[in-house]
Amino acid sequence: MSGIKIVHSTMDPSRAQHREIVPAGESWIHLVKKGQIFRIVDLEGNQAVDTLFYNAHDLTDRYSFQETIREQKNIYLTAGTKIMSSNGNVLMTIVADTCGRHDTLGGACATESNMVRYAIEKRHMHACRQSFVKAVIAYDHGFEKRDIANNINFFMNVPVTPEGGLTFEDGISEAGKYVELRADRDTLVLISNCPQLNNPCNAYNPTPIQVLIWDAQ
Numbered sequence: 001m002s003g004i005k006i007v008h009s010t011m012d013p014s015r016a017q018h019r020e021i022v023p024a025g026e027s028w029i030h031l032v033k034k035g036q037i038f039r040i041v042d043l044e045g046n047q048a049v050d051t052l053f054y055n056a057h058d059l060t061d062r063y064s065f066q067e068t069i070r071e072q073k074n075i076y077l078t079a080g081t082k083i084m085s086s087n088g089n090v091l092m093t094i095v096a097d098t099c100g101r102h103d104t105l106g107g108a109c110a111t112e113s114n115m116v117r118y119a120i121e122k123r124h125m126h127a128c129r130q131s132f133v134k135a136v137i138a139y140d141h142g143f144e145k146r147d148i149a150n151n152i153n154f155f156m157n158v159p160v161t162p163e164g165g166l167t168f169e170d171g172i173s174e175a176g177k178y179v180e181l182r183a184d185r186d187t188l189v190l191i192s193n194c195p196q197l198n199n200p201c202n203a204y205n206p207t208p209i210q211v212l213i214w215d216a217q
């Protein structure tokens with residue numbers, strides 16, 4: 001695929017301070033401190049990792065796809081992308097990326113969108129939005145449903161056609177590919193490891209991911 005930029009990391013996984021597997025369909029919430037390096041590994045390939053970022057010192061200052069797209073003048077996210085907040089702060093920067101393209105237009109799956117896109121019987125299937133809500137309620141820091149705004153879909157391939165159309169395509173990620181971010185300020189990261197079974201964003205087969213955190217160098 002043209003325009004894909006691959007940047008490898010020099011971080012050693014055996015030296016990470018935090019290593020954890022997030023099973024398919026589960027959520028994960030964690031504080032990543034300023035200077036720490038945070039990696040998400042697509043363990044089996046073609047998984048969609050729906051992710052939200054919040055300024056840890058002001059949870060109303062949260063990831064903004066508008067600010068992020070405007071800042072880099074590109075709709076695809078990859079190495080060099082600054083993860084911007086709604087107040088215009090840089091929360092994190094993507095410093096390595098062996099997949100090369102991530103989406104921030106497709107949004108997170110919800111029971112409502114499952115019904116509209118696929119079939120009314122899909123109503124009872126678990127969706128990312130529920131994982132996000134479940135995680136913020138369990139986190140219990142005054143977070144609630146309205147704090148779930150637009151997200152990034154790491155490893156998800158949503159190409160935009162020359163006419164401006166949006167298409168959900170088979171992923172370009174493969175087993176072991178990763179994206180790595182440096183925290184530019186203390187950032188709360190919230191992940192829903194997507195349980196979606198109805199579209200090719202995770203190959204109709206949700207799989208686990210690994211998250212790693214290294215302390216500031």
Ligand SMILES: [Zn+2]
Pocket residue numbers: 050108109110127128129194195196
């Ligand atoms: Zn999803």
